[in-house]
Amino acid sequence: MGTKTVDETGVKTDEHKTDEAAEAPETTEVEKEEVADVTPDDVESSTSENEGPTGVGQGAGAVVSAGLGIVSLTGSWVGTVANSRQSLIGQLEGTASSNAQTVLEKGYGDAWQATALWGGGFALIALVVGVVVLVRPAFGAPGKPQAAWIKSVSWAGVALGVLGLVLAVLKYTDLILSLPSMG
Numbered sequence: 001m002g003t004k005t006v007d008e009t010g011v012k013t014d015e016h017k018t019d020e021a022a023e024a025p026e027t028t029e030v031e032k033e034e035v036a037d038v039t040p041d042d043v044e045s046s047t048s049e050n051e052g053p054t055g056v057g058q059g060a061g062a063v064v065s066a067g068l069g070i071v072s073l074t075g076s077w078v079g080t081v082a083n084s085r086q087s088l089i090g091q092l093e094g095t096a097s098s099n100a101q102t103v104l105e106k107g108y109g110d111a112w113q114a115t116a117l118w119g120g121g122f123a124l125i126a127l128v129v130g131v132v133v134l135v136r137p138a139f140g141a142p143g144k145p146q147a148a149w150i151k152s153v154s155w156a157g158v159a160l161g162v163l164g165l166v167l168a169v170l171k172y173t174d175l176i177l178s179l180p181s182m183g
Contacts, residue, residue, distance in 0.1 A: 055146065055147055055150060058133050058136055058137075058146065058147075058150050058154075059147070059149070059150050059153075061129055061130075061132065061133040061136075061154070062130070062133050062149075062150045062151075062153035062154040062157060063153060064129055064157075065126050065127075065129040065130035065133060065153070065154055065156075065157025065158065065161065066126070066130075066153050066154075066156045066157040066160060067126075067157075068122050068123075068125050068126035068129065068157065068160075068161070069122075069123065069126035069127075069130075069156070069157045069158075069159070069160025069161045069163070069164055070160060071122045071126075072119045072120070072121075072122035072123035072126055072160065072161065072164030072165070072168070073119070073123075073160060073163065073164050073167065075115065075119065076118060076119075076122060078118055079114070079115045079118035079119055079122075080115075082111075082114040082115065082117075082118050083111045083112075083114055083115045084111070085114075086110045086111040086113075086114040087107055087108065087110075087111040089106075089110070090103075090105075090106035090107035090108065090109075090110050090111060091103075091106075091107050093106045101181065104179060104180075105179060108179060109174075109179045112171065112177075112179070113171075113172050115171070116168045116169075116171035116172040117168070117172065119164060119167070119168045119171070120164070120165055120168030120169065120172070122164065123160075123161045123162075123163075123164030123165040123167075123168055124161065124165060125161075126157050126158075126160060126161035126164065127157075127158055127161030127162060127165060128161075129157065130154045130155070130156075130157035130158035130161055131158060133150065133154040133157075134151065134154045134155070134158070
């Protein structure tokens, strides 16, 4: 073998590099045959078996829960349509009576309650989906922990669902923003 030489800058010379390459162990014929016998299908099947579930469904459920929680607070197209429909029904019924309080209650109070019902429905669904995502690892693969972002988004969906449900109940029962009375 050659001598190891290093110049003043600390860089190894070419002599040393060729010596190290010569000292590297060579692969035997048996090792070469084992490597040649492995096919791409064998590699794919072994990695997919070891990975297990990816948590994509749980992540999607967490995002859906948070989204429904936001919809329960801000309102939805379905709630707006229900509000308008109930308001129209109230106006049609209110024209038959001359009592202003009845017109106000039928035209606006029932529409307000319809909006509260739809918001509460979205909040309840957000709450259930969030809880299912949080509880899912206990029934799935208990050894594999749930990703932190999935837990965070699920908890956000649960919190928004609870808040939306509380506000919907308060709106429906007229404890918050009740209709004004006519006298």
